[in-house]
Amino acid sequence: xxxxxxxxxxxxxxxxxxxxxxxxxxxxxxxxxxFIFEPTLRGVWIRLHFDTGQERENxxxxxxxxxxxxxxxxxxxxxxxxxxxxxxxxVNGWPPRTEAAMTSQPAPNSTQxxxx
Numbered sequence: 001x002x003x004x005x006x007x008x009x010x011x012x013x014x015x016x017x018x019x020x021x022x023x024x025x026x027x028x029x030x031x032x033x034x035f036i037f038e039p040t041l042r043g044v045w046i047r048l049h050f051d052t053g054q055e056r057e058n059x060x061x062x063x064x065x066x067x068x069x070x071x072x073x074x075x076x077x078x079x080x081x082x083x084x085x086x087x088x089x090x091v092n093g094w095p096p097r098t099e100a101a102m103t104s105q106p107a108p109n110s111t112q113x114x115x116x
Contacts, residue, residue, distance in 0.1 A: 004074070005074035005075055005076040006068055006076070008065055008075065008077050009076075010080060010081060014054075015048070016081065017046060017047045018030060018047070022044075027046075032067070033061075034064075035048055035064065058080075061078075
């Protein structure tokens with residue numbers, strides 16, 4: 001795995017593109033996140049579809065960055081692609097879940113049948 005980060009950014013034309021060292025596993029992750037791969041004369045252009053809207057593009061880019069980071073890749077995500085306004089934390093250091101999300105919930109009682 002390369003130490004150079006995979007960069008996900010919104011370019012001047014408004015499109016969200018991926019650049020950097022992409023191996024086969026990273027390509028599968030990006031494909032799973034909704035990125036498309038288009039062959040060009042210089043290689044492969046990795047981008048999101050143009051007609052999804054900026055909010056959805058931000059969600060997909062952040063999702064891809066989270067998956068790549070979880071797989072051990074160094075990721076450089078453009079802060080403008082984060083879906084939560086004002087959230088500028090780096091992808092490789094996502095904040096921990098809140099206490100409310102980590103509290104145990106009682107399991108539903110599925111052994112009792114409703115009375116007729």
